[in-house]
Amino acid sequence: AQSVTQLGSHVSVSEGALVLLRCNYSSSVPPYLFWYVQYPNQGLQLLLKYTTGATLVKGINGFEAEFKKSETSFHLTKPSAHMSDAAEYFCAVSQTIGFGNEKFTFGTGTRLTIIP
Amino acid sequence: NAGVMQNPRHLVRRRGQEARLRCSPMKGHSHVYWYRQLPEEGLKFMVYLQKENIIDESGMPKERFSAEFPKEGPSILRIQQVVRGDSAAYFCASSPDRSTDTQYFGPGTRLTVL
Numbered sequence: 001a002q003s004v005t006q007l008g009s010h011v012s013v014s015e016g017a018l019v020l021l022r023c024n025y026s027s028s029v030p031p032y033l034f035w036y037v038q039y040p041n042q043g044l045q046l047l048l049k050y051t052t053g054a055t056l057v058k059g060i061n062g063f064e065a066e067f068k069k070s071e072t073s074f075h076l077t078k079p080s081a082h083m084s085d086a087a088e089y090f091c092a093v094s095q096t097i098g099f100g101n102e103k104f105t106f107g108t109g110t111r112l113t114i115i116p
Numbered sequence: 117n118a119g120v121m122q123n124p125r126h127l128v129r130r131r132g133q134e135a136r137l138r139c140s141p142m143k144g145h146s147h148v149y150w151y152r153q154l155p156e157e158g159l160k161f162m163v164y165l166q167k168e169n170i171i172d173e174s175g176m177p178k179e180r181f182s183a184e185f186p187k188e189g190p191s192i193l194r195i196q197q198v199v200r201g202d203s204a205a206y207f208c209a210s211s212p213d214r215s216t217d218t219q220y221f222g223p224g225t226r227l228t229v230l
Contacts, residue, residue: 032217043207043223044159051217090158103149103172104209104219106158 002027002093006107014115019063019078021110023091026072033074034092034104035065044090050074061085086114118143120210120222121190128228135195135202137225141210148191149219150183153205165191198229 007022025031032051036044048059055067061084065076074091091107121140129135141148146167151159152175164172165185176183180198185191195202205226211219 032215036221041226044221049217092159103161103164104151104159105161106151108158 002031002095002105004091004093004105004107006089006091006110008110009108010111010113012113012115013081015083016080019076019081019085019112021076021089021091021112023065023074023076023107024072025074025091025093027093027095029095032094033065033067034094035059035063035074035076036090036092038088038090038109040087047076047089081112081114083114083116086112088112120145120208120220122206122208122222122225124225125223126226126228128230129198130230131199132197135198135227135229137193137195137206137208137227138190139193139208139210139222140190141208142220145210145212145220147211147214148185149209149211150191150193151207151209153207153224155204159207162193195227198227200229203227203229 003026005024013019034049035047037047038044047063048057050057050067058064063078065074067074088109088111090109092104094104123138148165150162152162153159161175163176163183168187180196182194205224207221207224209219209221
């Protein structure tokens with residue numbers, strides 16, 4: 001079984017400030033972890049993903065996330081928020097191929113608002 | 117290389133009508149996943165199909181919902197006798213294999229039931 005918890009359904013930060021969106025997961029086998037962004041009335045765009053290897057993952061638009069196995073976390077950060085970052089962000093977990101559960105389990109999302 | 121295509125992008129149905137949602141996977145992709153996003157919620161897995169086979173339908177409602185992925189043509193998610201609670205965004209994703217590492221999402225179909 002796998003699950004994702006996103007702490008904070010709404011997060012507001014000032015333009016230029018640090019963005020921190022929290023994600024904790026549970027998985028009985030080594031996970032794949034993802035962050036997606038969704039702009040209003042649009043589909044999902046992959047920001048970054050962790051599968052294996054380096055635990056600090058860099059993605060598009062200046063975002064990065066760190067896989068911390070001991071904390072079962074995969075928090076998303078960006079050093080300086082931009083107005084264009086305002087969107088809904090989803091954390092997702094899946095199991096590595098071969099364990100028979102390769103589908104995504106998504107968190108409930110965090111709506112990021114940028115204050116001018 | 118075109119991405120995952122979904123049509124229609126917006127669909128309006130009255131209660132009791134049928135809704136057909138289409139998903140054309142990326143070229144070379146034979147695995148299709150359907151997800152549903154209810155208002156103010158995350159995406160929930162519905163069904164996973166390979167060509168001509170349903171692999172995992174553990175997320176599909178027991179009644180009124182069906183999915184297929186024929187040998188030729190797009191994958192179809194069919195909802196019979198729609199109710200207001202079916203109003204949601206339906207996304208499909210495709211991949212060349214079972215791994216989520218290679219899944220790509222379509223733009224979604226937004227279904228509104230009046």
